[in-house]
Amino acid sequence: MNYIDTSLKVVGTRPIRPDGVDKVTGRAVFAADTRAAGMLWGKVLRSPHAHARIVSIDTSKAEALAGVHAVVTAADFPEIVSEEAFVGEGPMNFRDLSMNCMARGKALYEGHALAAVAATTQEIADRALALIDVQYDVLPHVIDVEAAMADDAPVLHDDLFTAGVDPAPTKPSNVAKVVTFRKGDAEAGFAEADVIVEGRYTTQPVHQAYIEPHACMATYAPDGQVSIHSSSQGHFMVRAYTAKLLGLNLSNIRVNPAEIGGGFGGKTLVYLEPVAVALSRKCGRTVKMQMTREEVFRASGPTSGAAMEIKIGAKKDGTIVAAKQILKYQAGAFPGSPIGPGCMCGFAMYDLPNVDVVGYDVVSNRPKVAAYRAPGAPITSFAVECALDDLALKLDLDPLTLREKNAAKNGTKTHYGPTHHNIGFTAVLDAVKAHPHWKSPVKEGQGRGLACGFWFNIGGESSAQVHVNEDGTVTAATGSPDIGGSRASIGMMVAEVLGVPPTTVRTIVADTASIGFTFLTGGSRVTFATGMAATQAAEKVVEDLKRRAAQTWEIPVEAVEWKDGKAYPAGSNAGAFEPLDLATLALKSPRTGGPIIAEVSVNAQGAGPGFGAHICDVSVDRETGQVTIERYTAVQDVGKAIHPSYVEGQIQGGAAQGIGWALNEEYIYNDKGQMENPGFLDYRVPVASDVPMIEAVLVEVPNPRHPFGARGVGEVPIIPPMAAIGNAIRRAAGVRMHDLPMSPPKLRAALDAASG
Amino acid sequence: MSGLSYAAPTSVDEAVKLLAGASGLAKVLSGGTDLLVQMRSGRVKPDLIVDTKKIPGLIGIREENGSYVIGAATPGAMVEAHAGMKAAWPGVVEALDLIGSTQIQGRCTLAGNLCNASPAADSVPALFAAGATAVIVGGKGRREVPVEQVPVGPGRTSLGKDEFILEFRLPPRPARSSDAYLRFIPRTEMDIAVVGCGISVTLDDKGVCTTARVALGAVAPTVVLVPDAAQALVGHKLDADTLAKLDAAAQAAAKPINDKRGTIEYRVKVAGVLARRVAAIAFDRAQGFVNGKAH
Amino acid sequence: MAKNYVTTTINGEQTEFLCETQQTLLDVLRDVIGLTGSKEGCASGDCGACSVIMNGRLVCSCLVLGVEAEGATITTIEGIAQGDKLHPVQQKFLEHAALQCGFCTPGLIVASKALLDENPNPTETEARYWLAGNLCRCTGYDKIIRAVMDAAAELRGESVG
Structure with missing residues (x-):
């Protein structure tokens, strides 16, 4: 059923989330909050070298230390053949993941895991790590993406041959893949152009910087049954990877989802779980592991940094006739940067006749990248949206007008293939135009930037179960970890369908043995896909409740209607019966067919793309190069906001992350390829005093493929900020910043260069 | 174990x-x-x-003959809440206040900041500028030394193995005296200073500087006093020419390194910028103009 | 080396524990006493997730040795609500949806309560600077600041909602 044009009582309101009290009182159980009897502490030995052949690892002294119960190295993991994995977010290979969890043959980045120990205390575990003797043959390393592409660059993998080129190369290199999208004839388009803007842009890798470090606890029982308690964006993902990396059956592994303290894409793969299970398998004890913050930075994946070239040609009236982009994305130590979405998302917002995009997926001696909110899109959009601003300046056009003129509409065919349907980009631009922020004059000394963002959003496999308890209250279980309020949105959709208050519905996240397969929380899919499953499960329950009422009244089921949480006879012909509410039907359930429960699994399609536009006012301290965000407004088509507060929260949080990406966040490496800022002191995420209130403007163009019209909302808001801020700086200070982060030393240098 | x-x-x-x-x-x-x-x-x-926190006198602030005496283990938050200190030494107080978060303020101390001997320590340029002394106790008894004699290099102090700082003494304040501290950081809070500058001045009744002390942080292996910058101020009002000379003297004294927090070129320029800005605040305060808390 | 024996008051209850010298108050709270509401996000005083109130001052429990708790009075997130009655800061965090993942939330609530204990009428800027040592990566701080300001108003008796 579709509820888009119906009057809604629950969806669109702002109830308190079901897990709220646990989280404001400290009772919520995150992965590191559990203990078990006889538990050991597991710790990982990591490579100090960016690139080294592992000559030998001698663990005998560590094993002999009192209190040490197990030591594992790659020798304790089966060797996995190369095989594409479709378990996480973005491209992944099981063999690469295995070698990322435990280095085999070579250490490919500083922080790469080499061995792990389990001991009775953390201190003994630390001492044991110090007793492991590793002999290295240190190799030349390469950090920068373009340096890694050079002919004479140190090669990380001697079996990596560039895919996507014809003829296939005969020599291994660090270029894993070339992606090409072409539409029309870009060169012919540029020949027609009245004006052309060009630019070279770079971005730095940035970490998701979830506040909760990775943690897990695992037990391998003598009968081969494995239980894992961990914090991740998908416990089915944890199960799948752990099974594959250790050669276990899925049915022998049960993963309990702990509360997750932020992920943003960074917890869509595993680092610790297979290691903890391997340690437990070796010693028969429960093993708990948690990363330090330093380990999180040195060993877990940021998103790619990139080098990009862009060229856009337009007619005098602003009509874009050609667009070209070359994207070089860092993948880290193993292939798999988000180069695909990078090549798709930058130009997908616009109706462009001629497009030429080439992307490179490039490995270098850095931690393997992980997904980070709209993986790949913010990078490409930094270049595209800055170039568009240059185009607007060159044409003396309002930057909003330029976007309106070229905006993708329903029926626009994207350069990467699909045709847009039911999109809300025009509605977003209309909302920008009408917004008081956009209409207000720019304050003296400030500059205003505008930038847009696009993410295609995903659906996929989800399972949900709705169970009417014996007293008529409701439990809704799903397989989606709740990373930012999805228990609330799922429960609200169920409550809406059942016609009961949201407080009646308790939403839980069920473990891998208690609910059907559910793909991970990522790509902004949970409210869409899991919401769809939960809605359908609630609808099945309603059908069942109607049948039970019909049975009770001895009338045909067609003569029963369900509204406001009660069964009513439909019209006077059906008979005169007192309505039956949920509690009454639940009480009668033993006599009407037993427990009232429905489980639905879906493979949801038609996620519906999201579009956003951000307006940012900045001031620039010309003497120090410091940028202050004075005002920030984020407009986004969200389809339908199920719980508007949490939708706003996604937008505000994504914008703040983008502000950090724009201004200060970066990895600083020394000449040995070691990270110099692996902590929150010098990896500078925004603090409360760095940002203003961020106004989130919700535009609702319903997605017809979702029962309530929802679209994914979590990805889009991190896409526009870097360009919005860059464009604001351009207009405030007169300089175009091409390189992220636009930190004070860089901006001061640019200002000095501009003033000669 | x-x-x-x-x-x-x-x-x-x-x-x-x-x-x-x-x-x-x-x-x-x-x-x-x-x-x-x-x-x-x-x-x-x-x-x-x-x-040392259980030793009597290590925590607390007292006034002695016009001097303020601050126990070495007194947390930042206690100093900031002290009205007398805020009036007499607003620069020292604001420098101490800039160390870390509210949580850090509940614990951090002048002695710790000085003895950690980081060139980027926030309170140290302000203490240097203030002409503060440290009372040091040890096996050979008690000695009082200017604070600038305590740090000798990054992470190293002149204190003996059996010595520790008991308290700090800030000299009596003549009329029309004040101080100020600013640092530059990329964010608004929670960073280590890229450059820090503390200035203390005394003016005459016409607004002409009679004495000055200028200290810079994060531009050398230790916090440094910059006599040339002080000299640029003495005998002058804070006019454009004086500011330019101060800026130049601060830049000339800055001998920083390239590291993860800043480049040589940037730090040198910002040392000059901060010196000008800090002098303006200190002069205003010395003349009784009200200033907001600097962040 | 023998462990240190420490007597302290945590959330109003006299508490005894044994700890090694290098164990921080956060280690003790989480691993010895079992109060896991205080979180470890960095163990270096940079994220605030372990914030507690010790002898009336807001501190990072990761930067206090367990042994320093001798004779102290400590309030953790578990001691902010009075029985089943939430503190206004907790209630306003819920009403304003000022949390997403909830990991930084205990530290932010303890820090916000400490702010309002000291300054019942903070400006938005004061609240932002007071809370600058509490990192939140989910919310962009907007709703947190609104919740704190609203809780302040309620505690002053001005709240309309």
Whole structure:
């Protein structure tokens, strides 16, 4: 059923989330909050070298230390053949993941895991790590993406041959893949152009910087049954990877989802779980592991940094006739940067006749990248949206007008293939135009930037179960970890369908043995896909409740209607019966067919793309190069906001992350390829005093493929900020910043260069 | 089982004996906001921790003949809440206040900030500019030295193994005197200074500077006093020419390094910028103009 | 080396524990006493997730040795609500949806309560600077600041909602 044009009582309101009290009182159980009897502490030995052949690892002294119960190295993991994995977010290979969890043959980045120990205390575990003797043959390393592409660059993998080129190369290199999208004839388009803007842009890798470090606890029982308690964006993902990396059956592994303290894409793969299970398998004890913050930075994946070239040609009236982009994305130590979405998302917002995009997926001696909110899109959009601003300046056009003129509409065919349907980009631009922020004059000394963002959003496999308890209250279980309020949105959709208050519905996240397969929380899919499953499960329950009422009244089921949480006879012909509410039907359930429960699994399609536009006012301290965000407004088509507060929260949080990406966040490496800022002191995420209130403007163009019209909302808001801020700086200070982060030393240098 | 032991002596003598008698590395703990981080990261591996907070006088602020005396282990938050200190030494107070978060303010101390001997320590340029002295106690008794004699290099001090700082003394304030401190950081809070500058001045009744002390942080292996910058101020009002000379003197004195927090070129320029801005605040304050808290 | 024996008051209850010298108050709270509401996000005083109130001052429990708790009075997130009655800061965090993942939330609530204990009428800027040592990566701080300001108003008796 579709509820888009119906009057809604629950969806669109702002109830308190079901897990709220646990989280404001400290009772919520995150992965590191559990203990078990006889538990050991597991710790990982990591490579100090960016690139080294592992000559030998001698663990005998560590094993002999009192209190040490197990030591594992790659020798304790089966060797996995190369095989594409479709378990996480973005491209992944099981063999690469295995070698990322435990280095085999070579250490490919500083922080790469080499061995792990389990001991009775953390201190003994630390001492044991110090007793492991590793002999290295240190190799030349390469950090920068373009340096890694050079002919004479140190090669990380001697079996990596560039895919996507014809003829296939005969020599291994660090270029894993070339992606090409072409539409029309870009060169012919540029020949027609009245004006052309060009630019070279770079971005730095940035970490998701979830506040909760990775943690897990695992037990391998003598009968081969494995239980894992961990914090991740998908416990089915944890199960799948752990099974594959250790050669276990899925049915022998049960993963309990702990509360997750932020992920943003960074917890869509595993680092610790297979290691903890391997340690437990070796010693028969429960093993708990948690990363330090330093380990999180040195060993877990940021998103790619990139080098990009862009060229856009337009007619005098602003009509874009050609667009070209070359994207070089860092993948880290193993292939798999988000180069695909990078090549798709930058130009997908616009109706462009001629497009030429080439992307490179490039490995270098850095931690393997992980997904980070709209993986790949913010990078490409930094270049595209800055170039568009240059185009607007060159044409003396309002930057909003330029976007309106070229905006993708329903029926626009994207350069990467699909045709847009039911999109809300025009509605977003209309909302920008009408917004008081956009209409207000720019304050003296400030500059205003505008930038847009696009993410295609995903659906996929989800399972949900709705169970009417014996007293008529409701439990809704799903397989989606709740990373930012999805228990609330799922429960609200169920409550809406059942016609009961949201407080009646308790939403839980069920473990891998208690609910059907559910793909991970990522790509902004949970409210869409899991919401769809939960809605359908609630609808099945309603059908069942109607049948039970019909049975009770001895009338045909067609003569029963369900509204406001009660069964009513439909019209006077059906008979005169007192309505039956949920509690009454639940009480009668033993006599009407037993427990009232429905489980639905879906493979949801038609996620519906999201579009956003951000307006940012900045001031620039010309003497120090410091940028202050004075005002920030984020407009986004969200389809339908199920719980508007949490939708706003996604937008505000994504914008703040983008502000950090724009201004200060970066990895600083020394000449040995070691990270110099692996902590929150010098990896500078925004603090409360760095940002203003961020106004989130919700535009609702319903997605017809979702029962309530929802679209994914979590990805889009991190896409526009870097360009919005860059464009604001351009207009405030007169300089175009091409390189992220636009930190004070860089901006001061640019200002000095501009003033000669 | 670890070999690390802990003592919380209740007298100076007891503390000195513990430090003198320690067989391995002994570390003095006051606020712990640097020491605990260094211990956790493994950079410092002490065998004994001597917590000085239970020694009478180590926490607290008192006035003695127009001087303020601040116990070495007094947390930042206590100094900031002290009206007398805020009126007499707003620069010292704002510098101390800039160290870390509210949480850090609940623990961090002037002694810790000075003895950690980081060139980027926020309170230290302000203490240098103020002409503060440190009262040091140890096996050979008690000595009082200018604070600039305490740090000798990054992470190194002139204190002996059995010595620790008991208290700081700030000199009496003549009329029309004030001070100020600013630092540059990329964010608005929570960063280590890229450059810091503390200036203390006394003016005559026409607004002409009669004495000045200027100190810079994060531009040399230790915080440094910059006599040339002070000289640029003495005998002058804060006009454009004086500011330009101050800026040039500060830049000339800055001998920073390239590191993860800043480049040489940038730090030198910002040293000049900050010197001008800090002087303006200090002069305003000395003349009784009200200024907001600087961040 | 023998462990240190420490007597302290946590959330109004006299508490005894044994700890090694290098164990921080956060280690003790989480691993010895079992109060896991205080979180470890960095163990270096940079994220605030372990914030507690010790002898009336807001501190990072990761930067206090467990042994320093001797004779102290400590309030953790578990002691902010009075029985089943939430503190206004907790209630306003819920009403304003000022949390997403909830990991930084205990530290932010303890820090916000400490702010309002000291300054019942903070400006938005004061609240932002006071809370600058509490990192939140989910919310962009907007709703947190609104919740704190609203809780302040309620505690002053001005709240309309």
